[in-house]
Amino acid sequence: MSDPVERIAVSTDQDVVRVRQLVRTIAVSAKLSLVDQTKLVTAASELARNTLVYGGGGTVEVTRVDNGRRQGIRIVFADQGPGIADLDLALTDGYTTGGGLGLGLSGARRLVDEFDIETAVGQGTSITVTKWCR
Amino acid sequence: MDRVPILKIGDILLVSIQIDMEDQVALQLQEDLADRVVTTGCHGVIIDISGLDIVDSFVGRTLATIASISRVLDAETVVVGMRPAVAITLVELGLSLPGIRTALNVELGMALLARAKADERAGDSEWDEIDDEDAETAADAQP
Amino acid sequence: MALEPDEASRLAALLEDKQEELVGAWTDRVAQSLRGRLSRAELQRQTTELRKGFQSALAGGATDLTQEAAAELRAQLSDLSTGRARQGFSATETAVSLFALKEALLGVLDGGDAGNLREYVAFSEFVDAAALFTFDTYVHVRESLIADQAEQLLELSTPVVKLWDGVVAVPLVGTLDSARAQVVMERLLQTLVDTGSPYAIIDITGVPAVDTQVAQHILKTVVAARLMGADCIISGIRPQIAQTIVALGIEFGDIATKASLADALRYALNKTRTRES
Numbered sequence: 001m002s003d004p005v006e007r008i009a010v011s012t013d014q015d016v017v018r019v020r021q022l023v024r025t026i027a028v029s030a031k032l033s034l035v036d037q038t039k040l041v042t043a044a045s046e047l048a049r050n051t052l053v054y055g056g057g058g059t060v061e062v063t064r065v066d067n068g069r070r071q072g073i074r075i076v077f078a079d080q081g082p083g084i085a086d087l088d089l090a091l092t093d094g095y096t097t098g099g100g101l102g103l104g105l106s107g108a109r110r111l112v113d114e115f116d117i118e119t120a121v122g123q124g125t126s127i128t129v130t131k132w133c134r
Numbered sequence: 135m136d137r138v139p140i141l142k143i144g145d146i147l148l149v150s151i152q153i154d155m156e157d158q159v160a161l162q163l164q165e166d167l168a169d170r171v172v173t174t175g176c177h178g179v180i181i182d183i184s185g186l187d188i189v190d191s192f193v194g195r196t197l198a199t200i201a202s203i204s205r206v207l208d209a210e211t212v213v214v215g216m217r218p219a220v221a222i223t224l225v226e227l228g229l230s231l232p233g234i235r236t237a238l239n240v241e242l243g244m245a246l247l248a249r250a251k252a253d254e255r256a257g258d259s260e261w262d263e264i265d266d267e268d269a270e271t272a273a274d275a276q277p
Numbered sequence: 278m279a280l281e282p283d284e285a286s287r288l289a290a291l292l293e294d295k296q297e298e299l300v301g302a303w304t305d306r307v308a309q310s311l312r313g314r315l316s317r318a319e320l321q322r323q324t325t326e327l328r329k330g331f332q333s334a335l336a337g338g339a340t341d342l343t344q345e346a347a348a349e350l351r352a353q354l355s356d357l358s359t360g361r362a363r364q365g366f367s368a369t370e371t372a373v374s375l376f377a378l379k380e381a382l383l384g385v386l387d388g389g390d391a392g393n394l395r396e397y398v399a400f401s402e403f404v405d406a407a408a409l410f411t412f413d414t415y416v417h418v419r420e421s422l423i424a425d426q427a428e429q430l431l432e433l434s435t436p437v438v439k440l441w442d443g444v445v446a447v448p449l450v451g452t453l454d455s456a457r458a459q460v461v462m463e464r465l466l467q468t469l470v471d472t473g474s475p476y477a478i479i480d481i482t483g484v485p486a487v488d489t490q491v492a493q494h495i496l497k498t499v500v501a502a503r504l505m506g507a508d509c510i511i512s513g514i515r516p517q518i519a520q521t522i523v524a525l526g527i528e529f530g531d532i533a534t535k536a537s538l539a540d541a542l543r544y545a546l547n548k549t550r551t552r553e554s
Contacts, residue, residue, distance in 0.1 A: 013156040020154060020188065035463060038188055038219035042227060045190040049157070093228055103191045107227035214506065218466030221501035236506035238473050243506075 055079025178247035184215030289335035306377035358414035450483030458494035482513030512541035
């Protein structure tokens with residue numbers, strides 16, 4: 001079963017809200033538990049805001065996935081921004097270049113089951129997260 | 135742009151957030167509240183977040199900023215009604231909302247503000263004695 | 278060696294012609310293997326239905342169990358398997374019920390002929406596939422039974438009780454694993470909201486051991502409760518557990534800990550009183 005990919009272009013604050021709502025709708029239909037829904041939507045909110053603030057905007061794609069044993073939701077956040085120079089540092093709690101709390105990346109990673117990041121300076125950033133149903 | 139309404143009840147300003155706020159709306163609320171605290175001279179702010187299904191680091195930071203600004207303006211802020219799933223997520227996210235007092239519901243939030251006010255009236259001389267008992271209760275809300 | 282279409286139809290005819298003899302022999306063998314745990318009448322009904330299923334699948338041109346013509350038969354097989362799994366029969370006993378068809382069929386075939394032998398082997402394979410199918414279904418049903426029971430057990434073992442006005446308690450009994458700790462955490466926090474209780478007592482008298490993970494879960498619960506505006510008190514920490522906690526270097530920080538549930542309740546009531554005064 002491969003559901004269609006839902007895609008949202010992120011270029012304003014309102015788009016971040018739309019990402020949250022889309023992810024919630026899909027999380028509910030995938031029958032994630034309430035706590036897992038909340039974790040995934042929170043992670044999506046953090047990462048979509050990063051795409052907007054640090055990546056200068058980009059796209060968010062949400063897909064239902066199935067690995068044979070479990071169902072889940074995969075979200076890809078992609079931007080064409082400046083990229084991340086020091087990934088380890090960016091993934092450290094409390095580190096920020098944007099005046100935030102520095103919990104966006106590191107915190108979002110703790111809220112999902114799989115977290116994958118591809119980035120290069122000047123090449124943009126692509127973050128893929130997956131949350132599986134228990 | 136939506137705007138979050140602020141109600142005045144006696145000496146307390148009550149804000150009930152019922153919408154999924156854009157970041158701009160949250161910042162607007164922060165500004166509006168500071169204005170209202172000054173114009174009304176209220177000493178307490180209650181922010182009801184029982185309608186929020188998520189609190190991310192931006193909203194968390196805004197709540198903390200509101201609490202700090204209010205304190206400077208001589209008003210205590212209590213955040214009430216946080217959902218269990220939201221609390222669990224915030225713990226995982228690593229956001230502990232330092233400096234924010236919390237209560238389970240509006241009623242308990244009002245009681246908390248009333249106690250804080252009573253403590254203040256008790257005056258500086260008695261403060262030290264009360265400190266051991268009551269400051270502990272207050273401190274409990276701010277890990 | 279798969280069934281040929283013409284073989285399938287010949288076998289279908291055989292299943293039809295010799296139905297009484299076949300069902301009788303089949304039922305006898307199944308009854309023998311189950312040693313009276315299902316009545317003969319019940320088994321007779323099952324084998325009669327299954328024979329019909331095999332017959333119509335083969336008559337419909339099925340040469341393989343996965344084909345469309347065998348859909349009805351597959352449904353029958355999974356019903357049989359589900360029933361047996363729930364009644365507590367083993368997977369082998371379920372599969373043997375199908376293997377018995379082969380023996381029964383051997384009895385009604387006129388022996389000797391090479392063509393017959395070929396048909397028989399091919400049909401055997403078909404029955405084997407059916408038996409394996411019941412095996413799969415059986416495992417699947419048992420797995421879901423076990424998952425259901427585990428969930429029920431979780432619900433049973435984590436009661437959150439209201440002790441006093443404004444004080445709820447969760448007495449933990451038995452080993453706490455990650456999944457259970459999570460259920461406890463959610464349940465406790467929800468009860469705080471539902472009852473508007475600012476105090477929660479987590480009593481771990483009945484917990485035999487605490488490892489880092491469990492301690493982490495308890496700590497997270499306490500922090501989450503604080504975020505919501507409630508205080509947790511941990512009671513019933515036994516000496517060995519206190520030693521483990523210290524040895525593991527787990528910081529309980531400023532979390533209130535009390536020796537017994539009674540002490541914890543007294544402490545919470547005291548706090549409630551100072552709140553109200």
